Amino acid sequence: MSSPKVIFGFHAVGVRIKTAPKSVLEVMFDASRRDARMKQFIARAQEAGVRLVEADGLRLSKLSGSHGHQGVVARVEPVAQVRSLDELLEGLEEAGTVPLLLVLDGVTDPHNLGACLRVADGAGAHAVIAPKDHAAGINATVAKVASGAAETVPYFMVTNLARTLNELKERNVWCVGTSDDAPGTIYQSDFKRPLALVLGAEGEGMRQLTRKTCDELVSIPMAGAVESLNVSVASGVCLYEAMRQRGA
Secondary structure, three states, rough: OOOOEEEEOOOHHHHHHHHHHHHHHEEEEOOOOHHHHHHHHHHHHHHHHOEEEEHHHHHHHHHHOOOOOOEEEEEEOOOOOOOHHHHHHHHHHOOOOOOEEEEOOOOHHHHHHHHHHHHHHOOOOOEEEEEEEEEEOOHHHHHHHOOOOHHHHHHHHOOOOHHHHHHHOOOEEEEEEOOOOOOOHHHOOOOOOEEEEEEEEEOOOOOHHHHHOOOOEEOOOOOOOOOOOHHHHHHHHHHHHHHOOOOO
């Protein structure tokens, strides 16, 4: 078993207590907080049988590595997730489920990754994929921003992103990249089919090889003065368009 890790914030810890209470070793909370939100959180944790430990804000900041812990820090055992992209896709195929994947090329900011995981969870995406190099990994900050989605959405970091996209295409997954100069928009593309939406980091966008590997390029219409959206916002726009087309 892997060593315990730390997660923090009401959402991240609350989702873990709700989905896998036995994996929660202990929850440390700021005893000086007596507001309604903390009282409700403690009541839910007690109901789930989670061990609660009083702590001060300084200790919580040291444990979490952040001042944004909201007075709640947990030590948890890793939860078993799908081990590989192949295993995930085979499971979806067996269940007759049409895949919806989010691919991030060059997203290195933990806050952006956390927000992308959160929107992926909300839109029902089955996984987020990123290259091992030049990409953020899952840490406590990502888990906090993701508001629990880091626990529910598989995140696969692959050695060669272009090769992975080609493997997806071999499985009949349509790879759609976003680009400001694409001839068509997301509203003109078929997102009902098995789909991998590929987005690059804000500013630089996708790398050229990633761009060339996509089956199709589409744009997000921009009606105002700004030229582009933050990658997590763009991910939300694209994923929720897929959700809309699929009748969810």
